[in-house]
Structure formats: structure tokens, C-alpha cells
Amino acid sequence: MRFIIQRDRLVQSVQDVMKAVTSRTTIPILTGIKIVATNEGVTFTGSDSDISIESFIPVEETGDEIVEIKQTGAIVLTAKVFSEIVRKLPTDTVEIEVQNHLQTVIRSGKSEFNLNGLDAEEYPHLPQIEEDNVFKVPTDLLKMLIRQTVFAVSTSETRPVLTGVNWKVENSELICIATDSHRLALRKAKIEHEGNVSYNVVIPGKSLSELSKILDDNNDPVDIVITENQVLFKAKHLLFFSRLLEGNYPDTTRLIPAESKTDVVLNTKEFLHSIDRASLLAREGRNNVVKFATIDGGTIELSSNTPEVGKVVEELQSESIEGEELKISFSAKYVMDALKALEGTEIKISFTGAMRPFIIKPLNDESILQLILPVRTY
Structure with missing residues (x-):
């Protein structure tokens, strides 16, 4: 096997397939990357038997030559060493050649590496998937x-x-x-x-x-x-x-409540920043719990109390509150994770009581929701 390839494309493909390679495998050959050169281009494969990734670099793309195939063939090279070498090569093109006894030479500019390869025939085959549906x-x-x-x-x-x-x-x-x-x-x-x-x-x-x-x-x-x-x-x-x-x-x-007792509409960013601040002291303790209470005039009170550190209280104006008064406690981390995942400037939180799961979703968007179980503190 022998081919000459553009270094940046090689680096990208190797980085991609490396995401499937792990050192903790019971099959030693899977610590390697399989490289197969055909007249169409070069295929790189990495696998840990749970995930397998295959990246193909064609001989040419939009009229530009990316790979020049001198001789077809296949080899498996130790992934960790090969990926490090490829990243640090000096010039824009790389030549990879397999000589006798699986000895593999990697040349770029004035650099030349010799690696011991493994027989590609030993590499497990990727699952054959029927692509009907x-x-x-x-x-x-x-x-x-x-x-x-x-x-x-x-x-x-x-x-x-x-x-x-x-x-x-x-x-x-x-x-x-x-x-x-x-x-x-x-x-x-x-x-x-x-x-x-x-x-x-x-x-x-x-x-x-x-x-x-x-x-x-x-x-x-x-x-x-x-x-x-x-x-x-x-x-x-x-x-x-x-x-x-x-x-x-x-x-x-069954977990997702159909009706709610209290609905609160808030500005997503303001709510996220308020929880972030309220949880600053909670993080120092071990609980990371923030308390949320509705008070008069559409205001929300967020607070956190960690006896050995101190306490914080913050008020936040809601866009609207409908339904019963509410006090509830929750994990600040879970709510912040949920808010970061939502799109949209305003969110609606639907509560069905202090000890029931509550739902956060963007206003007027039914395609996404986050559900969180409260923490018992009150």
C-alpha cells in the first residue's frame, strides 16, 4: 500500500475515528486505526466494539486531488502514536507506505517515521446493515x-x-x-x-x-x-x-403531569442568571438546593441557605403568575441544565404542587419540555 494525501484532511479523519478508539479494550487490535486504500480513496476506521466510526477521503473532491493512490492495500496502525505523528508533521502532504512485514513508513518533508503495523485482516468487520428503512x-x-x-x-x-x-x-x-x-x-x-x-x-x-x-x-x-x-x-x-x-x-x-396548579412565565436568561447567583452559596455546601417561592405582585423569590456558609435571597419579576401560591425547592444544577437546553427568550414553568414534578418549556413551543423532580426541604 502506498498513497500521498493532504495532511489537513488526514488529520481531520484521524481525529474523527479516534473518538471511537479506547485503550481499555479486551481486543488488542482495536487500539489501532485501520487504513484501507482503494482506487476510490482512503478509508479510516476506529472502533471500541460499542461505537465504530468510518471516515472516507475520496481521491478527488470538487475537482481537487486530495489523495494520490500509488498502490492499494490495508494496514492497522497504533492509534495513539499515529494520531500524534500526523498532527505534528511538518508539510502539507504526507506519504504513507507499507513495506514488507507490515513495516509502515510515514514521510512528510524531511521527517520520516517507521511504525510497526498490524495485519488488517485481523481487524473485526463492521456490522453489515441492511438499509431498507x-x-x-x-x-x-x-x-x-x-x-x-x-x-x-x-x-x-x-x-x-x-x-x-x-x-x-x-x-x-x-x-x-x-x-x-x-x-x-x-x-x-x-x-x-x-x-x-x-x-x-x-x-x-x-x-x-x-x-x-x-x-x-x-x-x-x-x-x-x-x-x-x-x-x-x-x-x-x-x-x-x-x-x-x-x-x-x-x-x-405517565410521569408528565397533564394539568398544573401554578403557571409562571419568566425571561429565560434572567431566571438562569438568578438561579446561578442563588446557587453560589449552595455549591459551597453539599446540597446545591435553591428554594423558589411566589410572592405578591407577580414576584418570585429565590433563596438558598447553607448554614456553614451563609444565605442568599433574590427577587425576580415574572411576566405572569397564574394559580395557587407555591413554595418549592429544587436542584439548581438540574434547572440550569434544563434552561440551557431550551430555545426561546421566555419560558413557562408549570407546577402541580410542592412535591410533584414540574415542567419547564419555551412559551408557545410544544416540541420540547424539561421535567424536574423537586427536593423535599419545606
């Missing part, structure tokens, strides 16, 4: 769906299914739900969907976070294929496979 989501929407839900997945392995995001597809609508049983994030979106297939799967939160990092910011469609135990995201020159989590995701529709 594909649905498409624009890249920017996909990244937003991930950003607005993935933060709420559980970090505890006691219920592995909660470390993922539940994706449901029905009637050309995609519903994404994440919960760690203290809070819940839900986002819906209309999608292009051929065929009337419905899905209900759980995608690991970690996979979605990594996917979001390597997708470009544009509105090109990403093809999504779901099978029994895998999901494949196909963007331009990029394949991203992830295993699905086993087990049934809890039915979260």
Missing part, C-alpha cells in the same frame, strides 16, 4: 436533538438502559427522551420517513455525544438506519455505528 434528519437538527436531551441521561450503571436516550419513531415524528429518574428531557421533531415503520430503541448517551462532536455544522441530511441491535448514522464521507442498549425503556408518559 432509512429516515433522514438534517445535521443541525440532529445536533440540537442530541444537545437538548443527552445531558439528562443517567451516569449510574445500576440501570444501564437509563444511560441512553430513548428514540421513538412513529408517524414521521421522532421523539427523543432522556431521564436519570430525577429529571427528564423530551424533544420531538418531524422527520422525512419513507415507509410506515416505527422504532423504539435506546442509543447510548456516550455514542450520541461523540456523534455530535464529529458532525459538521450544516443542514445536510444525515441518513439514520436502525436495526435490532445497531444504529448507523451516515453523513457525507462518514459512517458512525453504535450498538443499542438492551432492555425496555420505562414508559415516561
Whole structure:
């Protein structure tokens, strides 16, 4: 195998597939990156058997030559060393050549590295996915769906299914739900969907976070294929496979209250900054709990009291308050996470009592909601 390639494209592809490579693997060859050169271009693959990422660099794009293939072939190179080398090479082009006994030479300018390669035949094959039922989501929407839900997945392995995001597809609508049983994030979106297939799967939160990092910011469609135990995201020159989590995701529709006793409309930014300030003292203690109370004249009082540190009280003018008076306590972090995920300048918070979950959503937007369980302090 021998080819000459533009360094910046090589660096980008290697960085992308490195997101799937881990040093903690039971299969030694997976600490490497597989490189395959064909007459069409060069494919790089990284995998940790949960996530696999494949990045393709074509011989030419929009008339510019990116890769010059001198000889086709394949090799696996130690990912950590190879990615470091590639990043630090001196010139804009790189030549990679595999000589006898898998010895691989990397040349750039006056630098030459010799690496011991591994046999590409030993590298596990990526799942073969039948692409009968594909649905498409624009890249920017996909990244937003991930950003607005993935933060709420559980970090505890006691219920592995909660470390993922539940994706449901029905009637050309995609519903994404994440919960760690203290809070819940839900986002819906209309999608292009051929065929009337419905899905209900759980995608690991970690996979979605990594996917979001390597997708470009544009509105090109990403093809999504779901099978029994895998999901494949196909963007331009990029394949991203992830295993699905086993087990049934809890039915979260029962958690979401249908009616409310108190509705408060607030300016998103003002509320976020107020909670941030009110939680400054709470963070010093161990609780991070902020108290929220409605007082006369449409005013909200936010307070936090940490005996060993001190206390803080702040008043905030709401746009409107309807319903019963309310005192409730909640985790400042959870509410701040939720507010950061919402779009829109104004939010509506619907409470159904001091010990019931409450809902935060943008005013006049039904496609997204955040649900949070209060903390018992009063």
C-alpha cells in the first residue's frame, strides 16, 4: 500500500475515528486505526466494539486531488502514536507506505517515521446493515436533538438502559427522551420517513455525544438506519455505528403531569442568571438546593441557605403568575441544565404542587419540555 494525501484532511479523519478508539479494550487490535486504500480513496476506521466510526477521503473532491493512490492495500496502525505523528508533521502532504512485514513508513518533508503495523485482516468487520428503512434528519437538527436531551441521561450503571436516550419513531415524528429518574428531557421533531415503520430503541448517551462532536455544522441530511441491535448514522464521507442498549425503556408518559396548579412565565436568561447567583452559596455546601417561592405582585423569590456558609435571597419579576401560591425547592444544577437546553427568550414553568414534578418549556413551543423532580426541604 502506498498513497500521498493532504495532511489537513488526514488529520481531520484521524481525529474523527479516534473518538471511537479506547485503550481499555479486551481486543488488542482495536487500539489501532485501520487504513484501507482503494482506487476510490482512503478509508479510516476506529472502533471500541460499542461505537465504530468510518471516515472516507475520496481521491478527488470538487475537482481537487486530495489523495494520490500509488498502490492499494490495508494496514492497522497504533492509534495513539499515529494520531500524534500526523498532527505534528511538518508539510502539507504526507506519504504513507507499507513495506514488507507490515513495516509502515510515514514521510512528510524531511521527517520520516517507521511504525510497526498490524495485519488488517485481523481487524473485526463492521456490522453489515441492511438499509431498507432509512429516515433522514438534517445535521443541525440532529445536533440540537442530541444537545437538548443527552445531558439528562443517567451516569449510574445500576440501570444501564437509563444511560441512553430513548428514540421513538412513529408517524414521521421522532421523539427523543432522556431521564436519570430525577429529571427528564423530551424533544420531538418531524422527520422525512419513507415507509410506515416505527422504532423504539435506546442509543447510548456516550455514542450520541461523540456523534455530535464529529458532525459538521450544516443542514445536510444525515441518513439514520436502525436495526435490532445497531444504529448507523451516515453523513457525507462518514459512517458512525453504535450498538443499542438492551432492555425496555420505562414508559415516561405517565410521569408528565397533564394539568398544573401554578403557571409562571419568566425571561429565560434572567431566571438562569438568578438561579446561578442563588446557587453560589449552595455549591459551597453539599446540597446545591435553591428554594423558589411566589410572592405578591407577580414576584418570585429565590433563596438558598447553607448554614456553614451563609444565605442568599433574590427577587425576580415574572411576566405572569397564574394559580395557587407555591413554595418549592429544587436542584439548581438540574434547572440550569434544563434552561440551557431550551430555545426561546421566555419560558413557562408549570407546577402541580410542592412535591410533584414540574415542567419547564419555551412559551408557545410544544416540541420540547424539561421535567424536574423537586427536593423535599419545606
